[in-house]
Amino acid sequence: MLTVKTPFRFTPFFFVSVQLIYFINCKDKVNPYASNEASLTRGQNTKRYSYWESFGEFDGTACNVDKKIKKEIKGYQEIVDLIMATTTKGNFKGETYKHLSHFTDNFGSRMTTSSSYGRGVAFLTRQLLNIPTLSGRVFVEDVSVPNWKRGKESAELTQPITKVIELKGMGLTVPTRTTGLEADVIVIDSLEELRLNKYSITGKILVFNLNFEETQSILTSAATRGGLLGAVAVLMKSPAPFSLHSLHATLLQYSDKAKKIPAATITLEDAELLARLYKKGKRLSVKLILENTDPSPTSTITTQNLLGDFDGREQTDQLVVVSGYMDSWDIGQGAVDGLSAVLIYELARIFDEMKLYPRRTVRTALWGASKFGNLGVQKYLDNHENDLAKKYSAAISANLGCLQANGFIFSGSSQAACIVYDILRLFSSAGITGSLIHVNGTVSDSSYFSSPTIGIGNSPAAVPSLTLNGDDGHLYWFADTDADTVSMFDSNELDKCLGLYTAMTYVLADLQDLLPH
Numbered sequence: 001m002l003t004v005k006t007p008f009r010f011t012p013f014f015f016v017s018v019q020l021i022y023f024i025n026c027k028d029k030v031n032p033y034a035s036n037e038a039s040l041t042r043g044q045n046t047k048r049y050s051y052w053e054s055f056g057e058f059d060g061t062a063c064n065v066d067k068k069i070k071k072e073i074k075g076y077q078e079i080v081d082l083i084m085a086t087t088t089k090g091n092f093k094g095e096t097y098k099h100l101s102h103f104t105d106n107f108g109s110r111m112t113t114s115s116s117y118g119r120g121v122a123f124l125t126r127q128l129l130n131i132p133t134l135s136g137r138v139f140v141e142d143v144s145v146p147n148w149k150r151g152k153e154s155a156e157l158t159q160p161i162t163k164v165i166e167l168k169g170m171g172l173t174v175p176t177r178t179t180g181l182e183a184d185v186i187v188i189d190s191l192e193e194l195r196l197n198k199y200s201i202t203g204k205i206l207v208f209n210l211n212f213e214e215t216q217s218i219l220t221s222a223a224t225r226g227g228l229l230g231a232v233a234v235l236m237k238s239p240a241p242f243s244l245h246s247l248h249a250t251l252l253q254y255s256d257k258a259k260k261i262p263a264a265t266i267t268l269e270d271a272e273l274l275a276r277l278y279k280k281g282k283r284l285s286v287k288l289i290l291e292n293t294d295p296s297p298t299s300t301i302t303t304q305n306l307l308g309d310f311d312g313r314e315q316t317d318q319l320v321v322v323s324g325y326m327d328s329w330d331i332g333q334g335a336v337d338g339l340s341a342v343l344i345y346e347l348a349r350i351f352d353e354m355k356l357y358p359r360r361t362v363r364t365a366l367w368g369a370s371k372f373g374n375l376g377v378q379k380y381l382d383n384h385e386n387d388l389a390k391k392y393s394a395a396i397s398a399n400l401g402c403l404q405a406n407g408f409i410f411s412g413s414s415q416a417a418c419i420v421y422d423i424l425r426l427f428s429s430a431g432i433t434g435s436l437i438h439v440n441g442t443v444s445d446s447s448y449f450s451s452p453t454i455g456i457g458n459s460p461a462a463v464p465s466l467t468l469n470g471d472d473g474h475l476y477w478f479a480d481t482d483a484d485t486v487s488m489f490d491s492n493e494l495d496k497c498l499g500l501y502t503a504m505t506y507v508l509a510d511l512q513d514l515l516p517h
Contacts, residue, residue: 057435058410063418072512073422077429080503083350084430087499088492092350096498097491100342104333104486111330112303112369113149121326124341124366125306133310133352140304143368143379147299148172150330151291153264155235158182159285160277166245167235167264167288170252171329171371172295173223174260176233180289181262183232187271187278190214194225202230205286207266209275212241212476220253227258233288234263237271239476245269246481249329251373262290303368305376310351310362312509318360320509321395321463322347323377323445325370332484336401336475339489341366343398343468347502358509360393367445370399377448388449392463393514396505397446401479402470402489402497407434408504409443411450412464415516420466423507432500434469443467464515468501 086092107120128134148171155165187207188194191214206226208215218225219239226234238248245267254260278284293299306326312318324341328334344364350356367376381388394416400409407424410417421436449463478488508515 056437058417058421058438060418060421060436062414063421065418065422069419069511069513070422073419073426073507076423076507076510077426079356079506080426081429083354083503083506084427084432084496084499086350086354087346087502088430088495091353092346092498093495094491095349096339096342096346096494097486097489099345100335100339100489100494101486103342104335104338109330109332109334110326110328110338111150112145112327112372113147113301114330117327121306124326124345127345128308128348131348131352134308134348138306138308140306141380141383142302142304143376144300145303145369145372145375146172146295146297147293147301148295148372149293151175151293152289153291154180154289155264155266156287157274157284158287160282163273165235165266165270165286166247167266168247168249168331169290169292170223170236170250170263170265172254172373173252173263173290173292174294175292176262176288176290178289178291180287181232182285182287185235185274185278185284185286186231187275187284189275191218194229198229201226204231205233205235205288206231207235207237207271207274207278209237209271212239215239220251221255223252223261223263224255224258226263227254227261231261233261235271235286235288236263236265238265238268238481240268240481242474242477243268246477246483247331249331249480251371253373262288264288264290303376305368305380306366308364310348310358310364312360312362313357315360317391318514319363319392320358320360320505321363321365321392321446321449322505323365323367323395323397324399325376325445326366327369327371328484329371329480331480332478332482333486335484335486335488336479337370337399339401339494340397340399343402343498343501346498347505350498350502351506356506358506359511360509362505362509370445374445374448377445381448388463389517392449393511394508395446395449395463395465396468396501396508397444397466398468398470398497398501399444400467400470401475402468402494403474404470404472404493405432405434405496405500406469406471407432407436407500408466409437409439409469410464410466411439411443411447412462413516414438416464419511419515420464420508423504426507427500427503430496430499432496434500437469462517464517466504468497470497 110117157163186204328337369375444467446465450465
């Protein structure tokens with residue numbers, strides 16, 4: 001149902017930040033030995049690996065969507081085809097890659113507390129305000145952010161051999177003394193080993209040499225686990241199934257139940273080296289220096305969520321939220337995170353040039369302080385919680401990059417999943433046979449609207465959320481490393497993702513009824 005009217009006002013949108021979320025949040029009550037996975041594959045894995053495929057594809061066999069809704073969805077085939085043709089063959093072909101290249105080449109990585117972040121925010125704001133239907137309307141909401149900045153970081157293996165250990169302090173880690181700390185090392189290859197050696201950790205640097213699945217499952221809580229067992233510091237193998245001596249930047253979350261200890265990631269290769277030496281019975285000693293700022297609760301700065309409303313033609317008080325982030329970790333170019341912002345910019349340009357006016361309002365949101373624990377989206381939910389149940393239809397994001405247009409990862413009610421499943425079938429005519437993966441957990445910033453473990457949870461206010469699934473099985477080879485650059489993407493695939501993202505947003509915003517909560 002394509003509705004074309006005379007130009008209207010669209011509110012500039014712009015937002016900021018959310019990290020590529022790893023899947024277990026650190027709670028105050030932590031079991032240091034608990035794991036979600038049992039596989040213990042060692043070494044490199046050069047095969048494609050998609051974490052999301054482990055959840056299985058939603059096949060729609062149990063769905064019973066009302067015939068009127070099915071008919072309504074089929075009526076959107078024309079506009080879906082038109083949007084896909086525009087992004088893959090028409091005026092917008094190659095635009096996403098071009099603008100992402102310009103953005104990342106000029107501003108690089110953009111940690112929230114850095115000057116490059118501020119310059120990047122100002123640039124994208126100007127670009128959005130140049131879109132005619134966005135000009136003149138924008139609003140911001142303040143977000144408080146820990147004033148954490150990276151300082152000098154180094155590690156050296158001093159026993160039984162001398163070797164520099166490359167590392168990256170985990171985001172929000174406490175520092176060491178300026179002179180550093182030196183201690184013996186204990187290497188753990190599995191969470192079962194952690195349980196068996198719990199009385200041997202006190203006073204040592206704890207090295208987690210886990211497989212990829214276990215690394216992902218405890219990533220943010222690693223420092224807390226070490227602190228509970230008396231470790232003086234934690235070195236975590238980088239969260240990737242494959243590495244070319246790649247360092248990953250990532251976040252940690254401390255618990256008030258454990259002493260806060262310094263934590264950093266090291267390369268897969270160095271973690272395996274330490275494990276081999278340790279298994280030979282060698283005494284290992286490492287000197288560690290982390291001179292970042294101490295992220296105390298009283299040391300904060302203020303950033304903003306930048307928001308804009310693309311007014312609906314009928315139900316202006318009902319919303320579909322399209323979100324992304326402006327910040328990234330201070331590594332590579334931050335291209336995966338930057339893409340989520342650029343896709344929103346391109347979506348707005350398409351709505352403007354094609355004169356698309358959906359039934360309800362599309363609210364664009366670039367969250368502030370995403371990498372520091374999704375603080376922006378959480379603040380937004382605090383500010384708007386009373387409106388979620390009756391006014392919000394869906395939240396959509398694209399912070400898993402776009403190596404391949406694979407459909408969407410969905411969190412929400414089964415009834416809503418069935419409707420989204422039918423919408424996704426419309427894209428087969430454009431050669432996209434993407435799947436819908438139904439996950440009740442943390443996937444992206446939009447998950448905070450619906451996740452049962454964070455954000456709103458299972459309350460009636462829980463809003464269905466979608467995350468563009470852009471992982472072709474190699475996402476974690478690149479994301480949040482020095483290889484996180486525009487070169488990881490294919491221009492043609494970005495065109496498909498833009499079309500899929502834009503058309504799904506339009507249909508959800510134009511449906512007669514809100515998605516079932």
